Amino acid sequence: MSDAIQDLLFGAFSQPVDDTLAHRQLAVCALNVQGPSVNRAERLAEWLTSTGSNALILTELHPSDGGRRLIASLRATGYETVLPSGWQNAKHFCALAVKGFADVKPADLTAFDGRVTAATLSSKAGEIQLVGIYGPTNGMTDLSSASRADFQGRCLAWLRHNAAKRVVIGGDLNTIEPGHQPPLPHFRDHDYAFYRGLIELGANDAYRAVQPDGEDHSWTNPLHGAQRLDHIFVSPAAGHLTSCTYDHYPRTGVLTDHSAILASIDTCI
Template sequence: MSDDVMQGLLFAGFGDQPAVDDRVADTELRLCTININRPSPGRAQRLADWLAATGCNAIVLTEVQAGPACDLIRTTLDAHGYLLQTAPGWRDQRFHTIVAAKGFRLDAVEPPGFDPRITAVDLSSAGGTIRLVGVYAPTNGMTPDSSQRRRAFQQQFTAYLADIFHPRLCVTGDLNVVEPGHRPHLPNFEDHDYAFYRGLLNLGLQDAYRNCHPDGTDHSWISPRFGSQRLDHALLADSSALSSCVYDHAPRLQELTDHSALQLVAGLTG
C-alpha cells in the first residue's frame, strides 16, 4: 500500500467532519501544521476552507505575511470558533506564525519568542496542558549571509526552547532543515543545520513522524531542482500518547500551497 493511500486511510473523514467541539480537546490533540506560502486572497480562502474542514483542534500556520490574505484566514478560523495567537510585533515583520486552537484555553507563553516567526502558547483542557511552539525558521538561501542568519536563529531558538521547556512540549512548523541521513542526501544543507536538528533531540524532543514511521520517506516540499525535502516537523517531549503522525499531501496537490500538511494525533489524558 502506498504512503498516500495509507495516509488517506489514517485521516479518512477529516474533511467530512464538522469542526471539532470543545469536548474533543478533553481527550486528544489533533494538530495540523502547514506552511501556507504567502497566499493570494483567492488561494487564502480555499486554504482557509480546507483548514476549517480538517477537524483539527490545533492549527499552526507558517510563512504567514500580514495583509488581506492573512486577515481572511484569521477571520475564517475565528468564524469557526478558533482562538488565534501570534507573537508581538507580527504586523511589522516580513513573516510570522499563527497558532489557532479550539476547545482549549489558550495562553501566551512568557517570555515570548525573540522573533514573530515563533509563537508559543499553552493549550489547556481537562486533559492537562500542552505547550505548543510554532516556528517558521529562515529558509536556506544557499549564500554565506543566509547561512549566518540561519545559524544565529537556530542557536537562539534552541536556547529559547531550553528556557521554556515543558514536560509536554510540542515544537512544530517549517524548520527549514532536514534530519541527518535524509533521503535523498541534500548537499546544500550545512553542518549547523544538522546540529540544529540534533540539538532539538538533545533537549529531550522526539521526531513524531520518525517515531511513527522509522523507515518513512515522506517529503513535505517537492523540488526537482533542489531535491525533495522533509522540512516540516513536529517534535514532542512526551510521545507516549502519540497515535499517528502523517503528511497530508492534498494541500500541495490541490495547489493550496507548495507544502504538504503535517497532521498529528495524540491523547491528552493518562
C-alpha cells in the same frame, strides 16, 4: 484597516466550540501557507477546518489581506488565534489557531520577530505547551547559513530554558534530519545540530517515531530536490502519539507549495 473592521468584513463571529476533543486528544496540523492571496486564504481555511485538528501551526503568514482573511476565517469557525507581537509589521510570521481549550496563554517571544509563537493550552487533560516555528529559508549562501545558525541557536536556547515538560513543537523548520534521503549538500552541520538539539530536549520526531522507514517529503523543487522541511516534535510527557502523516493535498491541490504534517496525541495520560 483595524482588526475589528477586518473581523466584521470577513465575518469573524465565533461559532460554538466543542471542547470534548481537547479533553482527550491534541490533533495538530502544521502547514506553511506561503503568504496566501485572499482567494487562496479561503480555500486554505476550508481545508484546514476539514482536517478536524484542534491545533494549527501556520507558517509563512504575511500581514496582507490574504493573511488577515485566513486568520479571520479560522476565527469564524471557532478557532482562537495566537499571533506574535508586532505581526502587523512583520515580513512573515508564525501563528497558532486552537479550538476547544479552556484557557490559552501566549508566551512572550518578541525577540524572534514573529518566527516563533508559543502558547500554553489548558483542558481537563492538563496543560500542554504548543510551540510553532518558522525557520529561515536556506538560501544556499554563507550569509543564509549564518542567519539560520543564529536563529537555530537562539531558538534552542529559548526552548532549553522555557519548554514545558509536556511540549509539542512544529512548523516549517527549514531544516532536515541527519541521513536525509536524498542527500542535500546545501544543508550544513548547524542544520543537523538544530534537529538533534530538538531531540536532545526530550522531544521525538513524530513522523520518524510512527514511520521509521517513511519516505515522505513536504517540499519539492526540480532544481533543489525533495526535502522534508516540515516537522512535529512531541515530548513523551505530552501523551501517547497515535499517528503522524503528511497530507500532500495542500501542495498537489495548489493551496500552497508545502505538504501538511498532521499528528494525533492522546493526552489522557
